[in-house]
Amino acid sequence: MSKSIMDWVDARLPITALIKSQATEYPTPKNLNYWWVFGSLALFCLIVMLLTGLFLAMHYKPDANMAFDAVEHIMRDVNFGWLLRYMHANGATFFFMTVYIHILRGMYYGSHRAPREILWWFGIIIFFLLMATAFMGYVLPWGQMSYWGAAVITNLMSAIPVVGEELVVWIWGGFAVGDPTLNRFFALHFLLPFVIFGVVIVHLWALHAVHSNNPDGIDIVDEHKDTIPFHPYITIKDLYSMGVFLLVYCAFVFFMPNFFLEPDNYIPANPMQTPAHIVPEWYFLPFYAILRSIDFLGSYSKLAGVIAMGAAIAILFILPFLDRSPVRSFRYRPLSRQLFWIFVIDCFLLGWVGYNPADATRFNGALPLIVVGRTCTAIYFGYFFLLWIITAFDIEKPQPVPKSL
Amino acid sequence: MSASAHSTAHSHSPVSEQPEEDSRRDFLILATGAVSAVGVAGAVWPFIKSWSPSADVLSQATTEVDISALGKGQMITVPWQGKPVFILHRTDEQIASAKKGDAEKLPDPAKDAERAQKPEYLVLLAICTHLGCVPQPIGTGNYGGFLCPCHGSHYDTSGRIRQGPAPKNLEVPFYAFKDDKTLVIGKAVG
Ligand code: HEM
Ligand code: FES
Numbered sequence: 001m002s003k004s005i006m007d008w009v010d011a012r013l014p015i016t017a018l019i020k021s022q023a024t025e026y027p028t029p030k031n032l033n034y035w036w037v038f039g040s041l042a043l044f045c046l047i048v049m050l051l052t053g054l055f056l057a058m059h060y061k062p063d064a065n066m067a068f069d070a071v072e073h074i075m076r077d078v079n080f081g082w083l084l085r086y087m088h089a090n091g092a093t094f095f096f097m098t099v100y101i102h103i104l105r106g107m108y109y110g111s112h113r114a115p116r117e118i119l120w121w122f123g124i125i126i127f128f129l130l131m132a133t134a135f136m137g138y139v140l141p142w143g144q145m146s147y148w149g150a151a152v153i154t155n156l157m158s159a160i161p162v163v164g165e166e167l168v169v170w171i172w173g174g175f176a177v178g179d180p181t182l183n184r185f186f187a188l189h190f191l192l193p194f195v196i197f198g199v200v201i202v203h204l205w206a207l208h209a210v211h212s213n214n215p216d217g218i219d220i221v222d223e224h225k226d227t228i229p230f231h232p233y234i235t236i237k238d239l240y241s242m243g244v245f246l247l248v249y250c251a252f253v254f255f256m257p258n259f260f261l262e263p264d265n266y267i268p269a270n271p272m273q274t275p276a277h278i279v280p281e282w283y284f285l286p287f288y289a290i291l292r293s294i295d296f297l298g299s300y301s302k303l304a305g306v307i308a309m310g311a312a313i314a315i316l317f318i319l320p321f322l323d324r325s326p327v328r329s330f331r332y333r334p335l336s337r338q339l340f341w342i343f344v345i346d347c348f349l350l351g352w353v354g355y356n357p358a359d360a361t362r363f364n365g366a367l368p369l370i371v372v373g374r375t376c377t378a379i380y381f382g383y384f385f386l387l388w389i390i391t392a393f394d395i396e397k398p399q400p401v402p403k404s405l
Numbered sequence: 406m407s408a409s410a411h412s413t414a415h416s417h418s419p420v421s422e423q424p425e426e427d428s429r430r431d432f433l434i435l436a437t438g439a440v441s442a443v444g445v446a447g448a449v450w451p452f453i454k455s456w457s458p459s460a461d462v463l464s465q466a467t468t469e470v471d472i473s474a475l476g477k478g479q480m481i482t483v484p485w486q487g488k489p490v491f492i493l494h495r496t497d498e499q500i501a502s503a504k505k506g507d508a509e510k511l512p513d514p515a516k517d518a519e520r521a522q523k524p525e526y527l528v529l530l531a532i533c534t535h536l537g538c539v540p541q542p543i544g545t546g547n548y549g550g551f552l553c554p555c556h557g558s559h560y561d562t563s564g565r566i567r568q569g570p571a572p573k574n575l576e577v578p579f580y581a582f583k584d585d586k587t588l589v590i591g592k593a594v595g
Contacts, residue, residue, distance in 0.1 A: 148538060152555060155537035174462045175486040176532075184456065272482050272489045274538040276554050292556055292570070299512065299572035302535060358570075359557035 022208055027227035028234050029214035031405050035109075036212070037241035038102040043200065044242060045095035050193055052088040053137075060140065062186035064179035067142035068268045086257040092134050093260045094249050096283035099127060103316075108340055110328030111213040112320045119206035124316050126199050131284070133192040136185040138281060143265030148278045150177045150185070156291075159303040176271055217329025218401055226405040277357055285354035286347050287312055290380065292358055293373035308377065315384050322384055325391040327398040335396040336387060343383040350376045467591040469583070472526070480543050482531060485590045489531040489539050490578060491551075492588065495562065500524050502549050503563035513574045517563040520577050528590065529564040530578045535571035551575070 010016050059078050061070040074081035103123065106112050112120035139150045154171050158164040173180030211220065220226045228234075252259060260282060264275045280288050287309050294305040323336075330337040353373040360369045390396040468485040472492060475481060480493040495503070503517040521527050531539050531551075538555035546552035547568060548561035558569030565574040580590045 148555075152536040152538065155535075158537075169458060170456050172458075173456055174458050176488045178462075178487050180456075180459070180462065271487060272484060272539065274540075274554060276541075278538070278555055295556075295570040301570050302572050305570070357557070358555070 024229065024231040026208070026230040027220075027223055028212055028230050029220060029405055030226060030228045031214050031216060032212065032234070032237075033215050034237075034241065035101070035105040035215075037238055038098045038105060040238040041241060041245050042095065042098040042102055044245070045091060045098055046193065046196065046200065048087065048091045049095060050197070052084050052091060053190070053193065056084050056088055057190060060186075062140070062183045064142065064182050064269070067140060067182060071141045082257075083253070086253045088137075089261060090249065090252050090257060092137065092281070093252075093283070094245070095130065096134070098245075099130060100283075103127065104344065106213075107319070108330050108337075109213055109215055110217045110323065110325075110330065113217075113323060113328045114320065115210045116206075116213060117320045119203065119210060120320060121317060122199055122203040122206055124313070126196055126203060127316075128313065129192055129196050129199065133189060133196065134281065134283065136189040136192070139182060139185045140189060141265060142182060142269045143262075144267045144269055144275050145262045145265040145278065147177060147269035147271065148274050149280055150181065151274075152278065153280075154181075156306050156309075159306045161303070178271070213328065214405065215329060215331060216402055216405060217327060217331065218405065221404045279355055282351065282355075285352075286350035286380075287354075289350040289354035289373050290377045292354070293370065293377040295370065296374075312380060315381070319384065322388040323391055324388065325396065325398060327401055329401070332399040332401050333396055334399070335390055339383055339386055339390075342379065346376050346379045346383070350380065467589055470588045470590065471586055472588050473586040477525075482539075483590070485530075485578065490590055491527070491529045491531045491542075491564075493527040493529070493543055495521075495525055495527055499527075499543070499549065499562040503527075503561065506548070506561050506563060506565060506567075512566050513572070515563075515565055515574055520563050520565075520574075522580070522582070526588070527562070527564060528577060528580050528588070530576040532576070533558055533571055534566065534573040534575065535569070540575070 006016060056074065059070065059074050059081060061067060071085065074085050076082075078084075106120065106123070135149070135153060139146045154168055154177065157171065158168045160167060169175060171181070172178065173184065262279065264278075267275075279285070290312050291305045291309040294308050295301050297304050325333060325336070327333055330340055349372065353369050353376060356369050358370065361367060362369065465486055468483060468490070470481075470483050470492060472494070475492065475494045477494050478496045478499075480491055482489045482491055484490070493499075500517075503521075507516050507518075517524070533540055533553040533555065535553065535556055535558050538553050540546070540551035540553040540558070540560060543549075543551060543562070546559035546561075548559060550559065550561040550567070551564065552559055553569070553571065556570050558571035559567050560571075560575055561567050563574075564577070566572070578590055579592045580588060583589050
């Protein structure tokens with residue numbers, strides 16, 4: 001019975017064939033390690049955000065006079081409202097963790113190299129949209145951090161020559177961040193995750209066109225010997241990882257829900273007073289540090305800071321062309337591997353600098369953090385430059401790669 | 406796209422072999438494209454424009470403040486168009502230090518006399534010219550002025566930038582003394 005129904009459907013819409021070729025029997029390299037599970041974890045995060053966000057939206061009010069109270073109403077009065085909100089707020093944090101690991105995985109194993117450039121670009125687009133979505137979401141509770149985070153970030157646009165000032169007023173819908181801003185950010189915050197979902201589908205389409213890279217970074221030679229079917233080998237691994245992921249995520253949601261949230265955001269937004277120390281969410285800190293580190297160019301500092309911050313993300317787009325090594329995976333590239341780990345540590349250092357006040361110092365004033373910030377910014381961009389130098393001029397001698405998986 | 410499809414389809418017929426026929430078609434496609442682009446731009450404009458400040462926002466152009474109770478050395482923050490404005494009744498030392506600054510090397514040169522209509526009253530748009538935070542009250546920064554906590558910009562007792570990432574002096578909004586007691590910030594528009 002069910003078979004004949006499926007036959008009827010398949011004759012009109014070949015679902016069974018699609019599931020077979022793209023999911024159950026879809027060939028995956030047999031040597032994928034656990035760094036390959038973060039893609040499906042990111043997708044899981046997106047679904048959690050879509051679901052919790054949709055149900056939060058049913059109780060939330062995007063009005064400057066009501067938003068803060070609406071979130072408190074969700075926290076105190078709505079049945080399981082606290083759970084929805086804590087899942088959503090911590091979900092953003094875990095979404096970024098998975099996406100950052102996912103991106104670094106790609107950088108280490110050379111997953112951005114030919115023929116996966118378009119796949120990589122769509123990934124960066126997702127990352128960018130994710131940052132925009134999270135930024136606008138953080139404005140919605142309308143606390144002090146929400147308000148001043150929105151003020152500082154939208155003000156970045158004013159650095160754009162000629163049209164900057166007008167552009168900011170246009171984004172605000174007023175002469176400061178206010179009710180119109182909150183209302184439009186809510187609309188966009190609702191919409192963008194669905195746009196992300198669409199881009200994820202294109203991302204997966206591009207993936208299935210060129211197939212997964214693998215830790216050795218070499219091509220599949222013989223599909224029978226080198227690959228295993230997605231189901232059950234990858235599905236079980238992804239599910240197991242999801243269990244581990246949920247364990248950590250739930251530990252935060254249930255036992256430390258405010259760990260990543262700022263106490264100041266439980267103070268209602270006050271356009272007349274900036275908190276003494278404003279910090280963005282942790283996932284923006286490295287970029288924030290890069291922005292602040294350019295302060296030595298006088299009246300050009302602001303524009304230069306904004307450009308540097310944009311470039312820190314934009315440079316990922318050209319990464320596939322900067323790396324000119326014949327070998328994809330850093331497993332066989334000792335020099336690149338060292339640079340990579342310096343880069344990772346550098347990102348953490350930038351995050352730490354971004355977390356501290358701008359004029360903070362260490363060692364009794366002997367080490368202003370701004371100097372650390374500038375150095376780390378130089379190292380951040382230096383990584384990409386050196387990667388190009390050592391591969392374009394054959395300075396790095398890669399080790400021999402295996403002939404097959 | 407459709408042009409090439411047509412030219413292959415027509416390549417058997419003698420008509421399309423005449424070059425004027427092709428260039429006429431190219432012209433029509435181009436003209437149609439141009440007119441549609443204008444149409445699309447016209448249709449998109451209302452959507453874009455809907456984000457600009459609405460009439461009710463624009464109507465909040467001026468704020469009147471009673472400054473009779475503001476003693477020497479005191480400062481108040483008043484909202485104007487949703488933005489904070491500092492009104493400082495300066496002490497003699499603060500005025501002197503501002504005048505002294507006139508002669509020093511400034512990132513954004515300006516004379517104190519151009520910034521304060523009456524030397525006793527300093528009126529400033531309390532929005533840091535770096536990224537828009539509200540600086541802290543008078544006396545918090547180096548040079549006796551205002552410190553912006555966000556990224557460490559220091560403004561002097563005339564609201565001029567002296568140190569830190571902000572590129573410009575704190576803006577002086579349009580203001581006028583209606584009488585000895587009343588200050589009007591802003592200008593009615595429209
Ligand atoms: C890419 C996925 C998403 C990300 C990264 C994200 C991020 C965020 C963040 C960081 C907050 C602030 C949390 C807080 O401090 O309270 C927030 C709030 C909110 N989001 Fe999302 N969100 C996503 C998807 C969605 C979706 C799909 C909807 C609606 C359909 C939604 C609706 C809301 C609402 C109503 C709030 C305000 C309530 C609150 O602050 O908890 N979000 N979002
Ligand atoms: S906003 Fe004032 S120093 Fe950055």
